[in-house]
Structure formats: C-alpha cells, structure tokens
Amino acid sequence: MPDSSTPVRPPTQPLAAAARVVLLALVAVLTLFVTRDAGQLWWIALLGLAGLPAVLAPQHRVLGPLSRCAEVVVLGLAASQVAAVSTLGGSVDALGAGASAVLPYLAVPVTVTALRRRFREGGALLAVTAATLLLSAALTEVDGGRQLGQPGYLTVCAQWLIMAGLGLYTAGTLHRVMRVRGEGKPQPYAEATRLLTQLRTVARQLPGATLDPGGISEHLLEELRAVARADRAAVLSASGGGRLVVLAQVGVDRVDWETTLDADSAIADAWASQQPQTAARSQARSHSGGDVSALIVPLVAGVRTVGLVVLEADAAHAYPPPVMSRVTALTRPAALRLEAALLFDEVRSLATNEERQRLAREIHDGVAQELVMVGYGIDNALATVHDDAEETAESLRTLRQEVTRVITELRLSLFELRSEVDRHGGLAAAIAEYARTVGASGGLRVHLSLDESTARLPAATEAELLRIAQEAVTNARKHAGASNLWVTCEVDPPYAQIEVSDDGHGIPDQRPDGRYGLAIMAERAERIRGRLEVRPRQPTGTTVAVVLGSSPRRDRVRGSVAAAEGE
Structure with a gap:
C-alpha cells in the first residue's frame, strides 16, 4: 500500500490520447504530402514527445500546462519549418499549404483546455502559438526574403488561430450558459433538502398554531x-x-x-x-x-x-x-400565511403516507413471510408426530392456531397502514371499507350509517379522522368481546362526527393498552381541533366519538327531539 505522502499519478484519459494519436498521424501524412521529405517527420515525433506528459499526467498542476505549452511552441516552429521546406523547388504560394499541414494539431491542446474548463489557459496557449509563429517566421528565410513578409503564410496562420479562438470562445459561452441553468434549476433532492431545512428553521421560530x-x-x-x-x-x-x-x-x-x-x-x-x-x-x-x-x-x-x-x-x-x-x-x-400552512400540511401528509407504505412493505416482506414459514414448519412437524404422542400434537396444534392468529393480526395491521382516503371516494367510503373488512375478520356484524355531503374536509383532517375511526374499530374487535359494531359517519364541512359503538363489555380500568389507544385518539382529535368523547353504551358496550366543529342546525334538531321525548 503506498504511503500517503507519495503522490498518486492521476488516471490517463484514453480519449485525449487517442485524439492526439489520430491528429499526429493526420499531420504526418499532410507533411509528407506537402514536403515530399520524410526527414520533416521528426517535427511530428517532437510534437508527440512534447504532449506525452499531458497524456500521462493530465491533472498535474504543473506538468499538464507545461506540456501543452511545449506542444504549441513546437507546433509554431514546425509550421514555419514545414512551410519553408514546402517552397523548395516550388513557388512561394506553397507557404500556406505547408503551414496548413501542421496547424490542425492546434485543436488538440486548445480542446483539452476547453474540456477542462481552463479557458484562460486556452487563451494563453493561443497567444504563445501566435508569438512562436511570428518569431519563427521572422527568423526563417524563404527565397531570399523573410517568411514573415509573405502574405499567404500570415493569412493561413491567422485563419487557424481565429478558428481555434472561436472554438474556445464558444466552449466558454456554453459552459457559462449551462452553469446559469444549473444554478437556476438545482437537482431535485438538493433543492428539496434546502427547502425542508428552511421549513424546519421557520417552523421552530413561528408561534404554536400558525401552521394550522x-x-x-x-x-x-x-x-x-x-x-x-x-x-x-x-x-x-x-x-x-x-x-x-x-x-x-x-x-x-x-x-x-x-x-x-x-x-x-x-x-x-x-x-x-x-x-x-x-x-x-x-x-x-x-x-x-x-x-x-x-x-x-x-x-x-x-x-x-x-x-x-x-x-x-x-x-x-x-x-x-x-x-x-x-x-x-x-x-x-393572510394569503401567504395560509399558503405556508397548506404546504406544510401537504408535506407532512406526503411524508406520513410514504412512511406508512414503507413500513407496510417491510413488514410484509419481512416478519409476515417469516411467520408464514414458521406456520409451514409447524404443519410439517404435525405430519411427522406419531399417534402415541397426542400431547405433543396438541401442543403443536395450539401453537399453529396462535401463529395463524398473529398472521391474521399482522395482515389487518398492513391493511390499516395502507388504507387512505381516496380523493374521489371520500372519508365515509374509506371508513366503511375498513369497518367491513375488520368486522368480518373478527366475526362482528357491522351496522353502517353514512351521511356525507358533496363538500370535502381538508385532506389532512380526513386522514386524522380515518385513523381515529380505525383505532376505535380495532379496539372493539380485539378487546371488547362484542357481537355487533355500529359505525356512524356524518360529514358536512366544516362539521364532522365519527361514532363507533359496540355491545361488548366496555373498557376495563386495568387494561393499559385500551387507555393508550384512547390517548392516541385524543391526541389526533386535538391536532385537528376536534374533541374525543368516550361513554358507555346502554345496555352494554362502549361508544367512541370524535366531533369536529359544530352544527347549529343539527343541534336544533337534536334539541327538539329531546324536548319531544321529555314530554
């Protein structure tokens, strides 16, 4: 294992290396075609040697830039010398063709800097290239004159430098546009994290009920x-x-x-x-x-x-x-305050529902499957018990019944976790479906009375009322020992009343699980500004009701009925 102080060589880039090889081969072919002199290929070899450090250590802070700078210097010298050789035995017009044979390689170092978003380095490379071309042309003689004085040579060099500069400028512009777009549209999870963090901070600073x-x-x-x-x-x-x-x-x-x-x-x-x-x-x-x-x-x-x-x-x-x-x-x-409260309600509901679905999936795929396998194991053990081991067989049958009961309870819990108020079905339909399913599993005769107007309660309120009704129905099935279950649902927003009654033996004071369930229901009712009522049912049983809001019209009707009964 290398020591931490040993510098690690950055990985090479196959695409950059391949591009250099391809362009070196192209420049070599063009040089041979223009000069008819294989000796000029040493410039191509020198170009490859100058770019080797940039290929082997592309991320190095010193070797990479120095190697690319060496490439453009060699490129400027090579363009001048190949152009000069191409004119031997020919016309001065061949100067431009000679320079064009080598200058295409300029795309390699400039493109590398653009891909690495080092646009200043790319501009510096173009400046070094231009300076090298001018200096080399000033020192090179062609047919008794300086190469620098030949318009054809200067025109070709200027064209290649302008094309490389335009490519670098275009790459920089695209990068800035993409960066602005990226800042304007952050990644979804990053944006969600930022907004939720702000929401948590703001929620802690607000008074108690301002997000209701x-x-x-x-x-x-x-x-x-x-x-x-x-x-x-x-x-x-x-x-x-x-x-x-x-x-x-x-x-x-x-x-x-x-x-x-x-x-x-x-x-x-x-x-x-x-x-x-x-x-x-x-x-x-x-x-x-x-x-x-x-x-x-x-x-x-x-x-x-x-x-x-x-x-x-x-x-x-x-x-x-x-x-x-x-x-x-x-x-x-007030509009802004209400929007914040509604958004908070929606985020909380989405998070709660997602967590309930996640728990249901984990329980179904985990504990539920394992219990089923335990039941199969008990069945296999029963099949191998001899007739003279009746006591063992009876113990296994009892254990199998208990496992079956636990699996049934677990399936009902999964059904409760997955139950939601459908946007189109409404609260009464969700409560009725749950009461029928749970009542049938417990052998209860379910009596439903549903009265729901076309208006709807807020989604968060409907969800809390459904959970309260579920808890009341579950308590009646598991603990009341009842034969009948009466479920009444009246929804006339903003008024609502959910009532669950049974003919069982009531809620004993010594049963802590029943008291805990009532406490949970009371907390849910308080959360939606409602009230929970628990009272005995005559002649036997218990009635659990949650009332939301008030209905003067219903109060008057009930008052008149009570007065008539009193007479």
Whole structure:
C-alpha cells in the first residue's frame, strides 16, 4: 500500500490520447504530402514527445500546462519549418499549404483546455502559438526574403488561430450558459433538502398554531368581521379535482357553501380571475333567499390562488369600495400565511403516507413471510408426530392456531397502514371499507350509517379522522368481546362526527393498552381541533366519538327531539 505522502499519478484519459494519436498521424501524412521529405517527420515525433506528459499526467498542476505549452511552441516552429521546406523547388504560394499541414494539431491542446474548463489557459496557449509563429517566421528565410513578409503564410496562420479562438470562445459561452441553468434549476433532492431545512428553521421560530390552516382561517375571519359586516363567512381552499374545501366558517347558521369551481358562480369567477367579486345573491346553496350582498376575495400568493374568502350580509350593497379595500388589505398578508400552512400540511401528509407504505412493505416482506414459514414448519412437524404422542400434537396444534392468529393480526395491521382516503371516494367510503373488512375478520356484524355531503374536509383532517375511526374499530374487535359494531359517519364541512359503538363489555380500568389507544385518539382529535368523547353504551358496550366543529342546525334538531321525548 503506498504511503500517503507519495503522490498518486492521476488516471490517463484514453480519449485525449487517442485524439492526439489520430491528429499526429493526420499531420504526418499532410507533411509528407506537402514536403515530399520524410526527414520533416521528426517535427511530428517532437510534437508527440512534447504532449506525452499531458497524456500521462493530465491533472498535474504543473506538468499538464507545461506540456501543452511545449506542444504549441513546437507546433509554431514546425509550421514555419514545414512551410519553408514546402517552397523548395516550388513557388512561394506553397507557404500556406505547408503551414496548413501542421496547424490542425492546434485543436488538440486548445480542446483539452476547453474540456477542462481552463479557458484562460486556452487563451494563453493561443497567444504563445501566435508569438512562436511570428518569431519563427521572422527568423526563417524563404527565397531570399523573410517568411514573415509573405502574405499567404500570415493569412493561413491567422485563419487557424481565429478558428481555434472561436472554438474556445464558444466552449466558454456554453459552459457559462449551462452553469446559469444549473444554478437556476438545482437537482431535485438538493433543492428539496434546502427547502425542508428552511421549513424546519421557520417552523421552530413561528408561534404554536400558525401552521394550522384551520386556525389561520378562523383568525382571518375574526379580523374581517371587525372591519366588515358578515352574517355568514367562510374560508375555502382547493382540494384537487376542481373542488374546494371549507377550512373555517362563522355565522348565525351553518350553510352549505358552493364548492365546485366549474359552476356559474362568483366563487368560480373570483378563483379564475384572481380579482374580488361581488354578487347580489348568496353563494350558499342552502340559503333561503332575501336581500343578500356577497363579497368573494381570492387569496393570492405570488401568482397562485390558494383560497377564497366569502363574506355575506343580509342587506343590499353591504360592500362598497371602501369596505372592499379594508378587506383586501387584510387578505393579502393572510394569503401567504395560509399558503405556508397548506404546504406544510401537504408535506407532512406526503411524508406520513410514504412512511406508512414503507413500513407496510417491510413488514410484509419481512416478519409476515417469516411467520408464514414458521406456520409451514409447524404443519410439517404435525405430519411427522406419531399417534402415541397426542400431547405433543396438541401442543403443536395450539401453537399453529396462535401463529395463524398473529398472521391474521399482522395482515389487518398492513391493511390499516395502507388504507387512505381516496380523493374521489371520500372519508365515509374509506371508513366503511375498513369497518367491513375488520368486522368480518373478527366475526362482528357491522351496522353502517353514512351521511356525507358533496363538500370535502381538508385532506389532512380526513386522514386524522380515518385513523381515529380505525383505532376505535380495532379496539372493539380485539378487546371488547362484542357481537355487533355500529359505525356512524356524518360529514358536512366544516362539521364532522365519527361514532363507533359496540355491545361488548366496555373498557376495563386495568387494561393499559385500551387507555393508550384512547390517548392516541385524543391526541389526533386535538391536532385537528376536534374533541374525543368516550361513554358507555346502554345496555352494554362502549361508544367512541370524535366531533369536529359544530352544527347549529343539527343541534336544533337534536334539541327538539329531546324536548319531544321529555314530554
């Protein structure tokens, strides 16, 4: 092993060496053709010798440049001497042909410097070549005169030098263009790392809830109601597929906002034009009518529309230009805050989903396959047990049943990890599919009650509600000892309620795993500004519910039903 202090010879470059050999051969043939003198080939050998260090040590800081400089010096001398020999017995016009026989080799050192992005060295080589050609021509006599005084020779030398200079300039220009493009478009992973690092730094500096889209939207509505009348108001954002989701809303009553961007409405016009829109009719599909003034202000961050603010007042001409100016003055900075929160939500959801899929793949390809092989091994052992070893056979059968149970649990866990809310199917469909699959595996009769409006909740909120429902269903299957499972899903954004009930034996206080599962569900509910409710079910069992937002309309209906039952 060589000592660390011993210089390591840089690797040679086969392409550069091949180019030198090819051009040396070409120059040798041209020299013979022009001069008819094999003795002039010693200049070609000298060129090869001068370029040898540059081939053997191309990366060396001293040998490489010196070797290329030696090449152009020998080249200048060779061009002058070959041109002089070519005129012997001929005309002076043969000077240009003699120089043209050798000067094509100038492309080798100049191209090497361009490929190595040493453009200053390339310019210096051209200057040394020009100086050598001029000096050699000044010292060489041709037919009683100096070679320097022959226009044909100077013209040919100038042409080759100009062509080499143009090639070097073009290479430098292309390099600068590519460097600018590279700086403007960094590699995807490098750019992602830079942006995520900035996001982490900014997130640590922000107050607690400022990256929550719902909290930002609620705060914005409070500010807007202080400067403009709003009997009803909402903040909407895009969810993909030409639909909008309600991030927050306030008012005397909960209403069903228009959430389709392809409809003929002021909401769609404001989104497309990125300009505030006013209307004399409500943008809520459930509004009963009457005099209404509506103001729809797009939340534009840069060139992208990230959301809309809808304000409505039960009066005519409630939003004159001065009021509109005060509203837009508040929405401009809020757009950037909302965009940051939505992007943070999206990045977090993508990272979470990718990690869940990765874990599912690893479990499926690792532990799950190994457990299956253990089960096969137990089956093989059972087949070889003799009839007189009944106790051993019974132990193996019990072990096989336990392995089968663990494999079933593992498959259900994989199904839970891979379950997501489909963009087109909705939250209710995802919860129903999970309840049916898990209930069937546990021998439970599943009763579903699904009530989902056409409007959608934010994707991050839907994901958290699905995980809460999954945990509640799993707890009922594994620990409750129930026969029936009731799953109720009501989604009417921004209101939602998911309720899971069973007829089992409840949650014993001494069971730590059940309490841990409830704590996880409570944390998820708090993350989306919801609340978790756990209560006994009559006559037996447990009810777990998560409630998001409020619905005055539903509260009034339930209040009237309770009053009727009390009578």
